[in-house]
Amino acid sequence: MSIEDVKDRIVEVMIRELELTFNPDEVNSTSRLDDLFGMDSITITELIIGIEKEFNIKIPAEDLSVEIFQDLKTLTEYVKKRLHDETTMYREGQDKTQC
Amino acid sequence: MTTSNRFFSLRDIGIFFYLIPFRMAASVLPIGAIRFFGLLMGHVYSALAYKRKRRIQLRLRTALGNSTTNDEIMELSRRCLLNAVACHVDALILNRIGTQALLGNGKVSGLEHFKNALLKGKGVLLITGHFTGLKMVSRFLHESGYPHFGIVKRHADDPGASWLENRYLSPYWSKVIDRTGHAPVFVEDKDVGLRIMKRLRENGIVIISLDVPFSQHLLTRPFLGSEQAFPVGFLRIVYATGAAVVPMVGIGNSSAFTICFEEAVNLREAARKDEFVEKNIDILVKILESQILKEPSHWLLI
Numbered sequence: 001m002s003i004e005d006v007k008d009r010i011v012e013v014m015i016r017e018l019e020l021t022f023n024p025d026e027v028n029s030t031s032r033l034d035d036l037f038g039m040d041s042i043t044i045t046e047l048i049i050g051i052e053k054e055f056n057i058k059i060p061a062e063d064l065s066v067e068i069f070q071d072l073k074t075l076t077e078y079v080k081k082r083l084h085d086e087t088t089m090y091r092e093g094q095d096k097t098q099c
Numbered sequence: 100m101t102t103s104n105r106f107f108s109l110r111d112i113g114i115f116f117y118l119i120p121f122r123m124a125a126s127v128l129p130i131g132a133i134r135f136f137g138l139l140m141g142h143v144y145s146a147l148a149y150k151r152k153r154r155i156q157l158r159l160r161t162a163l164g165n166s167t168t169n170d171e172i173m174e175l176s177r178r179c180l181l182n183a184v185a186c187h188v189d190a191l192i193l194n195r196i197g198t199q200a201l202l203g204n205g206k207v208s209g210l211e212h213f214k215n216a217l218l219k220g221k222g223v224l225l226i227t228g229h230f231t232g233l234k235m236v237s238r239f240l241h242e243s244g245y246p247h248f249g250i251v252k253r254h255a256d257d258p259g260a261s262w263l264e265n266r267y268l269s270p271y272w273s274k275v276i277d278r279t280g281h282a283p284v285f286v287e288d289k290d291v292g293l294r295i296m297k298r299l300r301e302n303g304i305v306i307i308s309l310d311v312p313f314s315q316h317l318l319t320r321p322f323l324g325s326e327q328a329f330p331v332g333f334l335r336i337v338y339a340t341g342a343a344v345v346p347m348v349g350i351g352n353s354s355a356f357t358i359c360f361e362e363a364v365n366l367r368e369a370a371r372k373d374e375f376v377e378k379n380i381d382i383l384v385k386i387l388e389s390q391i392l393k394e395p396s397h398w399l400l401i
Contacts, residue, residue, distance in 0.1 A: 040315055041291045048339075060300075
């Protein structure tokens with residue numbers, strides 16, 4: 001999945017799950033989540049759950065920090081990395097099972 | 100920010116004595132002597148603070164209705180003031196009391212409800228109000244190995260306080276009295292939601308004081324005969340995470356306290372988060388009301 005696809009799906013989650021109203025075309029990667037979308041700390045926790053469902057990933061407790069959620073770019077990069085990590089872990093698990 | 104017109108008030112003298120000479124004396128004098136002095140101060144305060152006592156009586160009358168006699172209201176208001184003073188005095192000596200001695204002075208009930216809620220592995224929100232034993236609860240959880248934190252509000256100007264209190268005394272109070280022990284989490288912090296979620300994901304505990312509107316998300320509900328705004332942001336986190344909500348009351352002080360955990364709240368399900376919040380805040384406000392009505396003289400915000 002490309003980084004653009006990940007970003008688009010995160011924006012979809014914001015619109016669908018969080019019911020935020022904005023024009024997706026106006027969104028750029030460095031848009032701050034709190035400024036552009038008016039997201040507060042509680043809404044961000046709802047975004048986390050939405051992202052986990054959308055991408056079928058689990059964001060570990062130690063990763064829950066403001067740095068990741070400061071703007072769309074850092075969030076997209078994090079989700080992309082998480083997807084990669086979880087796929088790698090899954091493959092390693094399968095390899096061990098086959099052995 | 101609101102600022103008072105007054106530079107100084109009589110209350111400042113009391114706060115000053117509490118924060119400086121009395122706090123210093125409490126760090127060296129025998130604990131029994133401090134408690135005795137606190138009791139004495141409580142009686143003096145109860146006799147002098149007639150305006151506050153009158154306000155408490157009116158609140159109690161509204162909350163308890165006409166089934167309570169005037170004599171009972173008077174006695175309750177006197178005990179409210181005594182307990183409030185005892186609570187402030189206790190805050191000065193709490194850290195001097197060892198774990199075994201402290202836990203020996205307390206009675207904890209319903210711990211199985213709390214442990215059962217933790218077994219679900221989604222973290223626990225302890226719902227309570229500002230009762231006299233809140234510091235005991237925190238100490239009990241800490242000593243028992245349960246990681247937890249409470250949500251507090253940063254110091255803000257009180258329009259009824261003098262300039263001196265707002266500028267110096269109140270921040271100093273927060274620094275030396277309220278923030279001893281664990282680092283608190285502030286409701287104003289940008290990451291407050293993330294920190295709550297993180298703690299819950301670690302299957303930890305977050306204490307929510309429902310009786311103060313410390314949230315950007317508020318709903319007004321009937322409460323003790325009038326109306327009050329309640330924080331509901333935490334309910335949205337519960338909706339998202341499935342964390343357990345356990346009502347809890349801690350009353351008393353370090354010489355004798357009780358902590359009671361109730362059964363986890365059977366929250367009503369809803370298809371939408373707003374509906375979930377609307378339905379369940381009513382349940383939680385009723386629980387808080389019943390906690391207060393059981394022990395009105397131990398509720399510090401009366």
